[in-house]
Amino acid sequence: MNKPAMPNSFRTGPDEQGMFGIFGGRFVAETLMPLILDLEEQWNKAKTDPEFKAELQNLSTHYAGRPSKLYFAEGLTKHLGGAKVYFKREDLNHTGSHKINNCLGQILLAKRMGKKRIIAETGAGQHGVASATVAARFGYPCVVYMGATDVARQSPNVFRMKLLGAEVRPVTAGHGTLKDAMNEALRDWVTNVEDTYYLIGTAAGPHPYPELVRDFQSVIGTEARAQILEQEGRLPDVIIAAVGGGSNAIGLFHPFLDDKDVRIIGIEAGGRGLDGIEHCASMNAGKPGVLHGNRTYLLQNADGQIMDGHSISAGLDYPGVGPEHSWLRDSGRVQYEPILDDEALEAFQLTTRVEGIIPALESAHAIAHAMKIVPKMDKDQIVIVNLSGRGDKDVHTVANMLGMEI
Numbered sequence: 300m301n302k303p304a305m306p307n308s309f310r311t312g313p314d315e316q317g318m319f320g321i322f323g324g325r326f327v328a329e330t331l332m333p334l335i336l337d338l339e340e341q342w343n344k345a346k347t348d349p350e351f352k353a354e355l356q357n358l359s360t361h362y363a364g365r366p367s368k369l370y371f372a373e374g375l376t377k378h379l380g381g382a383k384v385y386f387k388r389e390d391l392n393h394t395g396s397h398k399i400n401n402c403l404g405q406i407l408l409a410k411r412m413g414k415k416r417i418i419a420e421t422g423a424g425q426h427g428v429a430s431a432t433v434a435a436r437f438g439y440p441c442v443v444y445m446g447a448t449d450v451a452r453q454s455p456n457v458f459r460m461k462l463l464g465a466e467v468r469p470v471t472a473g474h475g476t477l478k479d480a481m482n483e484a485l486r487d488w489v490t491n492v493e494d495t496y497y498l499i500g501t502a503a504g505p506h507p508y509p510e511l512v513r514d515f516q517s518v519i520g521t522e523a524r525a526q527i528l529e530q531e532g533r534l535p536d537v538i539i540a541a542v543g544g545g546s547n548a549i550g551l552f553h554p555f556l557d558d559k560d561v562r563i564i565g566i567e568a569g570g571r572g573l574d575g576i577e578h579c580a581s582m583n584a585g586k587p588g589v590l591h592g593n594r595t596y597l598l599q600n601a602d603g604q605i606m607d608g609h610s611i612s613a614g615l616d617y618p619g620v621g622p623e624h625s626w627l628r629d630s631g632r633v634q635y636e637p638i639l640d641d642e643a644l645e646a647f648q649l650t651t652r653v654e655g656i657i658p659a660l661e662s663a664h665a666i667a668h669a670m671k672i673v674p675k676m677d678k679d680q681i682v683i684v685n686l687s688g689r690g691d692k693d694v695h696t697v698a699n700m701l702g703m704e705i
């Protein structure tokens with residue numbers, strides 16, 4: 300494939316149609332078009348409104364706990380014996396990951412639009428919990444669509460959502476996973492156009508979602524950039540983040556995209572290897588197609604059927620990826636690499652032992668890549684890894700993988 304021409308800036312997308320090059324757009328039912336256009340208009344007003352920004356800022360500080368720290372991971376740095384490793388500590392946020400950044404932004408948008416009801420989709424349940432959290436905080440009824448298979452394997456998160464007052468609707472269509480839950484949420488939205496706000500959990504979906512989720516998550520990169528300049532007096536050499544749908548990654552990456560000396564690496568779930576079908580590496584092993592209202596790289600079989608991915612980490616288990624990542628991949632600005640289940644598991648254990656931090660398995664994928672490249676780098680070089688969340692939620696999975704009983 301021909302590479303698209305290099306733009307002057309990588310930070311100007313999407314265009315008016317919501318396209319990042321050939322990716323993105325809004326491939327939705329005609330009945331949804333007015334809603335999508337309304338959302339776009341309201342978002343365009345909100346993002347430049349000082350009052351909206353002030354309210355989000357206030358909640359981010361006092362409710363979510365921002366700014367998150369940029370932490371020098373001295374133990375890991377010593378252990379690896381190369382570049383200095385820093386963690387951007389999104390694990391310290393309220394509800395334990397970066398997801399609250401997006402949920403706070405979108406609930407304020409829903410409020411501004413006068414919506415009365417929140418719907419969301421969730422795979423592992425992390426976004427469901429974050430959505431139920433902000434719905435509780437703002438007094439909205441909340442319905443969370445979740446694949447029936449996921450409901451069965453993520454019972455603690457299902458219980459959390461119920462405690463927070465949300466209704467969890469199991470989806471039995473398809474394989475009962477995230478893709479099916481997302482379809483069901485879109486269906487609900489079409490049926491309840493007037494009063495319902497659809498709170499999408501990652502930088503995917505029809506335009507303007509990829510843009511607005513990115514902008515809410517860009518607080519990660521904006522803070523990290525300022526923090527490293529203050530702590531080290533210069534920009535990092537490499538930044539790394541795990542890519543599920545791609546929201547924590549684009550949030551870290553976006554403010555650095557025009558810093559051409561900063562190497563940017565996104566990590567996909569390599570699962571049990573890219574040779575078979577047990578992975579979730581849509582950009583390394585997928586093809587462009589349309590899913591959930593946008594054109595992007597997807598896991599598909601030879602007939603173009605969307606396949607269910609596999610990852611040790613439920614949060615990386617999405618068969619597509621946000622469209623901006625697809626564009627950044629093809630333009631060559633960001634490099635996307637797979638990390639296997641076993642490698643992530645090793646990074647999880649190492650980080651826990653040498654840093655006293657239990658990382659989310661998603662984040663452990665990013666750390667695992669740092670473990671590969673850091674030893675080959677100079678001691679005066681700097682790597683920032685996005686610690687997208689904490690790993691308390693993953694201890695059962697890890698115990699299982701290690702053949703241990705809790």
Ligand SMILES: *Cc1c(COP(=O)(O)O)cnc(C)c1O
Pocket residue numbers: 396397398425426500501502541542543544545546547548614615659661662687688689
């Ligand atoms: C959900 C989740 C991810 C993956 O989602 P993105 O949209 O790709 O960021 C990564 N890390 C953690 C901790 C998560 O909860």
